[in-house]
Amino acid sequence: MKKSFFRMSILALTAFSLTFTAGMALASEGCDPGEIVAKFSHVTGGTTHPKVVAANNFAARVNKELDGVMCVEVYPNSTLYGDSKELEALLTGNVQFLAPSLSKFGSYTPKYGVFDLPFVFEDMDAAIRFTNGSAGKDLLNAMSDVGFVGMGYWMSGMKYFSANKPLIVPSDANGLKFRVQTSDVAKAMIAAMGASPQPMAFAEVYGALQTGVVDGQENTWSNIYTKKFFEVQDSTTQTSHQLLAYLFMTSTDFLDSLKPEVRDQLMKIADEVTQQANNEVKAKEAKNRQNILDAGGKINVLTPEQRKQWVDAMKPVWKQFEDEIGADLIQAAAGA
Numbered sequence: 533m534k535k536s537f538f539r540m541s542i543l544a545l546t547a548f549s550l551t552f553t554a555g556m557a558l559a560s561e562g563c564d565p566g567e568i569v570a571k572f573s574h575v576t577g578g579t580t581h582p583k584v585v586a587a588n589n590f591a592a593r594v595n596k597e598l599d600g601v602m603c604v605e606v607y608p609n610s611t612l613y614g615d616s617k618e619l620e621a622l623l624t625g626n627v628q629f630l631a632p633s634l635s636k637f638g639s640y641t642p643k644y645g646v647f648d649l650p651f652v653f654e655d656m657d658a659a660i661r662f663t664n665g666s667a668g669k670d671l672l673n674a675m676s677d678v679g680f681v682g683m684g685y686w687m688s689g690m691k692y693f694s695a696n697k698p699l700i701v702p703s704d705a706n707g708l709k710f711r712v713q714t715s716d717v718a719k720a721m722i723a724a725m726g727a728s729p730q731p732m733a734f735a736e737v738y739g740a741l742q743t744g745v746v747d748g749q750e751n752t753w754s755n756i757y758t759k760k761f762f763e764v765q766d767s768t769t770q771t772s773h774q775l776l777a778y779l780f781m782t783s784t785d786f787l788d789s790l791k792p793e794v795r796d797q798l799m800k801i802a803d804e805v806t807q808q809a810n811n812e813v814k815a816k817e818a819k820n821r822q823n824i825l826d827a828g829g830k831i832n833v834l835t836p837e838q839r840k841q842w843v844d845a846m847k848p849v850w851k852q853f854e855d856e857i858g859a860d861l862i863q864a865a866a867g868a
Contacts, residue, residue, distance in 0.1 A: 563603035570594075570604045570628035570786070573618050575734050577609035578758035582816050583631055583778055584608060586686050586809035590629075590780075593801045601794055604629070615733040623679050628786045631686055631778040635713035641674045642856035646865050648717035649853070650724075650773045650846035653865065656687055656817075659775045660810050662868035667861060672779075679784050683799065684806030688752045688776040689817040694761060694768040695748030696741075698832055702726070702845040708747040711737050718750075720849045721774070734759075741765060752776045757820040762829030769832040771842055780806060 563569050572591060576583045591604040607613075613621045619636070621627045634647045646652065653659040662668045663685040672682030693699050695708055706726035712718040714731045722729035730746050740746045741764040749761060755776070756762055780802065787795055825831060834842070850862060 562605070564600065567600065568602040568790075570602055571612065571626070572604055572606045572629035572631075573612040573621065573627045574606075574608055574631050575610045575615055575618070576755075576758070580816065580820065581754045581758045582688050582809060582813045583686060585812075585816070586780070586805055587629075587631060589808065590802065590805045593805060594798065597801060598794065598797060602798070610735045614735055619680075622781070622783050625783070625785065629780070629782055631780045633713055634685075634777050634779050635715035635718055637675065637779070638715055638717075640678050640680070642853070643671055643674045643858070643861065644779070645715065645717045645853055645857045646861050647775055647777055648715050648721070649850055649857075649862065649865070650721045651843050652850070652862065653690075653775050653868065655772070656690060656775070656814060658868045659687060659777065662865050663777075665864070665868065667864040676784060680781055681784050681787055682779050682781050683802040684780045685810075686778040686780050686806060687810045687813045688778060689754060689813060690772040691750045691752060691774040691776050692756070692768050693748060693750050693771050693773070694756065694765040696744075696766050697747075698767050699748070699769040699771075700832060700834070701838055701841050705748070709745075711740060711746045711749040717849065717853055718774075720852055721846055724846050724849055737761065738764065750774065753817045753821040753824065756829075757823045757827075762824050762827065765829075767830035767832050768824070770834060771839070773842060773846065 572587055574583060574587055578584060587606050591606050594602055594604045618630050622630050634644045637644045699705055702725045709728045709730050710722045711732045712722055712729045719729040732740060737749055738759055738761060741761060756768060854862060
């Protein structure tokens with residue numbers, strides 16, 4: 533079998549017209565007969581994005597260490613399933629691994645809303661401490677009743693606002709339309725700025741910014757750079773207002789189908805890949821921040837007084853969602 537099999541460009545041309553049967557036929561190429569073919573679908577493109585690197589590392593390790601037993605194939609950049617279809621595909625067994633943003637699970641559990649609270653984490657190190665603690669680990673099973681199992685949290689970075697005008701204080705966002713993920717917490721945060729939240733799939737954001745359907749967005753340096761959002765925005769403001777992280781996940785049906793020794797080895801690989809990815813993400817973010825500047829993008833750095841205005845404007849969102857998320861969980865995150 534190929535030790536590291538990643539099907540990319542061919543699927544980009546055909547993914548949206550594939551039936552399930554045709555998709556299985558293409559996906560099975562490169563795996564030995566008798567191996568478990570496990571498909572990993574995600575929506576991120578490029579080669580340097582932390583999620584792309586982590587997904588490819590996970591597949592390479594499984595394909596090497598479980599050679600002859602399991603074969604993981606990675607389908608990036610929404611080539612197999614987009615934002616709106618991938619969770620359904622996991623439940624129906626059409627894919628076996630995903631890494632969606634934690635903001636996508638509001639219809640399944642309100643608990644993951646803690647990651648969307650503005651300024652709840654001082655920085656990425658605080659977020660990693662929280663996910664490695666008991667409260668964060670318990671959250672991996674918050675959707676087990678649905679059939680989802682978290683295998684780890686993949687950090688992408690802190691988020692920053694960009695817009696078609698400079699954003700220095702929250703009032704600069706008044707009346708603007710911002711793309712957000714399908715998160716009630718994120719929507720409330722945008723509303724607290726006096727702006728209008730516009731939920732939208734990640735793959736649609738560049739075009740929406742380019743055509744003026746939305747005026748701005750919020751994302752990490754890696755997403756802003758790899759998706760070239762800086763090309764169609766006036767500037768990005770270094771607010772560090774929110775965490776972007778992904779739930780590296782599978783289904784209970786898939787895990788339960790594995791022999792115990794295979795399942796244990798798979799989870800061990802998943803944990804080690806997660807720890808490696810999170811240890812490396814800060815350097816990747818710093819590099820992509822510099823890449824934006826080198827490509828001609830503009831970054832606004834806030835003074836402590838200006839940043840405090842953002843914190844003060846958004847802090848009431850915590851209280852708004854305290855009953856849903858849980859005060860104890862919020863305090864555990866804020867104190868990490």
